[in-house]
Amino acid sequence: MKIHEWEPFLRTWSAERDAARRAEEPSEPALGWLGFDPAPPERIAALEARLGAPLPPSYRSFLEVTDGWRWAGEFVELLAPAERVGPVRELTPSVHEDLTMWEREDLDADLDEDEEDEDEEDESGGDESGGDEEAYESARWNRAVQISLTGDQTWLLLDPGDVNGDGEWAAYRYSTWSGYGPQRHDSFAELMRAEYRGFHDLRRTEAP
Template sequence: MKIHEWEPFLRTWSAERDAAGRTGDPARPPFGRLGFDPAAPEAIAALETRLGAPLPPSYRAFLEVTDGWRWAGEFVELLAPAAEVGLLREMTASAHEELTLWEAEDLDEAAYEDGEEEDEGEDGDEEGEREEYESARWNRAVQISLAGDQTWLLLDPGDIGADGEWAAYRYSSWSGSGPVRHGSFADLMRAEYAGFRALRIPGAAS
């Protein structure tokens, strides 16, 4: 999405979230705007310096419209402003460990299906080897959400499409289904918006 596409999309999301929040209680004060003022060019430049790479187009355009976002879907309460975006392994060590373990288990399963024997620790416990596993993907993952129901939104600067977009993930530790990959930040936000509408707006089209 470009700037001119983000603005109507986010305005619609804000209005629908506000209306859904007042269903059955017309006297409730308006939920209000979900977004914030645009990120300053200096803040975006500083983020790119910290990450050591230009931001993907749809995420950069989003920050140029709003420096963060409230209620991205139903389980993410706050997307971070540019100044608070950072590496997952430094911001939320527990989620980093969970995702690393998930990836290691996937590799174990793939090896088993290929007919390879699983590595075991000294006591016959495969966890002995898994504890030392490091994931390049989750070590470099960028956390762009700050608060949520054990749910995190992430970008992968090592998985870049021909259009310059980074792969984006939503991970909910309670889901039991692992991280969900999207081709871009814009695709991730569209999915979060669709999830909000499915839960909050009766009869909404997907």
């Protein structure tokens, strides 16, 4: 999405969530705009300097409209402002460990295609399966950037090492309770559209 596309999309989302909330709790005050002030250019530049790479277009244009966001879907209460975005391995080490475990299990599942070889490696103490989990490091999750702060055991992430032809980074949602592991999207914009659809699935209410 470009900056002129984020504004109407986010205004619609704000109005619809307000309508849904008032339908359930009429006495509650209106939430209004779910965003914040735009991130100034120097704050975005500082984030890019920390990450060592230009931000993907859809995420950069989002920050130019609002520096953070409340209620991205129903399970992410707050997207981080630019100054609080950083590597997941530093911000939430337990999530980094969970994601690394998921990746290791995926690799082990691939090895299960040749069960006889895997059994031989287990008996000989090989490195490819079983073994010491601490010895495995994931390049993807070591570089992953956490862009959400609080939620229902749910985190949103960007991968600066998985870039498409438009310069968009792959985006992930990970919920510890889902049982499905991290869910990949082609871009931050696609991730936000998916969160918006999730909001509609759970709280569909007509907005003015």
